[in-house]
Amino acid sequence: MGRFAAAGITCSVWRVWRRNWDAFVKTYQVNFIPPFVEPFLYLLALGFGLGTYIETIDGVSYPRFIAPALISVSVMYSAFFECTYSSFVRMYYRKTFDAIIATPIGIEEVIAGEILWGATRALIYAALMLPVLVAFGVVDLPVSVLVVPFAFLAGLLFASIGMCFTAITPSIDALNYPSFLFITPMFLFSGTFFPLSLLPPIVQYIALAVLPLTHVVSVNRAITLTAFSPILYFDLIWIGAVTLVLFLLSIRLMRRRLIA
Amino acid sequence: MFREHDMYHPPEEGPVIGDVIVADNLEKRFGNVVAVDRVSFSVREGEIFGFLGPNGAGKTTTMKMIQCVSPKTGGTLRVFGMDVDTHPREIKRHLGVVPQENNLDPDFTAFQNLTIYARYFGIPRREAEERAMELLEFMQLEEKSAMVIEKLSGGMRRRLIIARALINAPKLLILDEPTIGLDPQARHLIWGKLRALQAEGNTLVLTTHYLDEAARLCDRLVIMDRGKILVEGSPEALVRRHVGTDIVEAERTPDVVACIDGMGVRYDVTADTVQIYTNEPEDVVRTLLDACRHGAVTARPATLEDVFLKLTGRPLRE
Incomplete structure (x- = not known):
């Protein structure tokens, strides 16, 4: 038993998830503000401020171009930071994981529950941002509602990425490295605020290969602009496959870290 | 004709008392370091059994193997008759653990700490809430029920951790330094509660650096050093035999x-x-x-x- 990372995962994961949900609900006032304020600020500053100098991108107005990117970035941040800094605090400083594995719940389930929670948080943020974007008239309805369930899948991806870093980081400060060297470049170079096609082809390939956000932005943009194309299959398969691999890897790395 | 009870006869001396924990040549290595060096011991049902030893003796590592959170590297270890390697979930269901470090959940109140912990055992909500109230009362914390953890004193936190360890009505309670850093009043209160738990038929295993605590509480104990068990016996017998x-x-x-x-x-x-x-x-x-x-x-x-x-x-x- 235990060779397989996913072996031994039962519905107990939802009990781990539920602990985080309960803590989130307790402080909902603080938690609900960012997803409302963030799109507002970005749309005003970039969309309607800077955007007045940009007529259209591929026939799309600039605020409409960046709207799906705003959701994608928020999904990335909420899931990644939940499963890095927040999970690390629970694991290392508060010993919450140790407390849980003294019950019938196993470490695999704790990690899976944390990742599911990170994805849920991404979903909540997307669901809260959407009405703001609708109010600005920068996303198509009703199809844009799809960004909410997709936020869960994309959230799983970024939560798994975060958990892999949490499993190997020597300290909470060292988590700044992936944040600045991986997440911030992704925020800028994933077809978020300007089309990927402006970059040299080689950089485009690198972005598509190693920057998960490019695929997430691509799917969200297709949804909010109602512009679906076969390339979406490639994005979705890439996201699904990488998520699965990193999910299993994060559990394996965490078990190595915590079970000695 | 084959009869089932012919297969095994328990020893017939006095009341039949089972061994809750049986370790045989139990070993734990971390790389080249041997933390627990082929120790054998058994803990009987209903007794308070102590592990004593200097820092690094292997006490906590032994506790963690019994709790099924640290895999053994050699020997056998059975808890409630089950192998720790193959039945961790079943064993942990009947185990209460008081860890050395306080790991209460600071996001929640004292009461919620108990009910959320109960959920990890799959205890239904209504039952969990009733049990949480009972346990807060038992540990004399009922007035602190709605307090968040950081507002509790060290002694209260320790009592709350013991209450939390009892949420699943465990058959075996494992306590790693139960009264570490507490004032005499808090220690006496906890000793009284541990005795009361034993009187109810629970088995308790504890580690401690306080030898007065061990002498007062333990029916039997072992003294460990450098991963090995040096001696085993009741506190009085050990004193008589060795000093x-x-x-x-x-x-x-x-x-x-x-x-x-x-x-x-x-x-x-x-x-x-x-x-x-x-x-x-x-x-x-x-x-x-x-x-x-x-x-x-x-x-x-x-x-x-x-x-x-x-x-x-x-x-x-x-």
Whole structure:
């Protein structure tokens, strides 16, 4: 038993998830503000401020171009930071994981529950941002509602990425490295605020290969602009496959870290 | 005809008492370091069993193997008759754990800490809430029910952790340093509660650095050092066997040491005293007073601490 990372995962994961949900609900006032304020600020500053100098991108107005990117970035941040800094605090400083594995719940389930929670948080943020974007008239309805369930899948991806870093980081400060060297470049170079096609082809390939956000932005943009194309299959398969691999890897790395 | 009860006869001496934990040549290695070096012991149902030893003796590692959170690297270990490697979930269902470090959940109140913990065991909500109230009352924390953890004192946190460990009505309670860092009042309260739990038929396993605590609580104990079990027995029997009933302490001077050497008694030399282990303290004192050029001489009953220091030595452990 235990060779397989996913072996031994039962519905107990939802009990781990539920602990985080309960803590989130307790402080909902603080938690609900960012997803409302963030799109507002970005749309005003970039969309309607800077955007007045940009007529259209591929026939799309600039605020409409960046709207799906705003959701994608928020999904990335909420899931990644939940499963890095927040999970690390629970694991290392508060010993919450140790407390849980003294019950019938196993470490695999704790990690899976944390990742599911990170994805849920991404979903909540997307669901809260959407009405703001609708109010600005920068996303198509009703199809844009799809960004909410997709936020869960994309959230799983970024939560798994975060958990892999949490499993190997020597300290909470060292988590700044992936944040600045991986997440911030992704925020800028994933077809978020300007089309990927402006970059040299080689950089485009690198972005598509190693920057998960490019695929997430691509799917969200297709949804909010109602512009679906076969390339979406490639994005979705890439996201699904990488998520699965990193999910299993994060559990394996965490078990190595915590079970000695 | 084959009859099922023919297969196994429990020993017929007195009431049948099962062994809750049986370790046989249990070993734990971390790379090349042997933390627990092939130890064998068993814990009987209903007793308080102690693990004593200096830092790094392997006590906590042994606890973690019993809790099924640290895989053993050798030997066998059965808890409730089940193998820790193959039945961790079933074992953990009936286990209560008080860890050395406080790991209460600071996001929640005292009451919620118990109900959320109950959920990890799959205890239904209504039942969990009832049990949480009962346990808060049992640990004299009912007035702190709605307080967040950071508002609780060290003693209250420790009591809350014990309450949390009881949420699943465990058959076996494992306590790693249950009264570490507490004031005497809090320690006495906890000792009383642990005794009460034993009276209800629970089995308790604890580690402690407080030898008075071990002597007071434990029916049996082992003293570990460098991964091995040095001795096993009841506190009184260990004191009697390894030290004697009494200790005579004399100020350490070359004269006294030379004099005692000629007396044919067992003794130990510390930084500033000579400790003589004996069952006849009056005779020893008299001889000392009569025959030796002595400084201060005192006699006192021997304690578990004397056994501990005698067996594990006096140099400091880091």
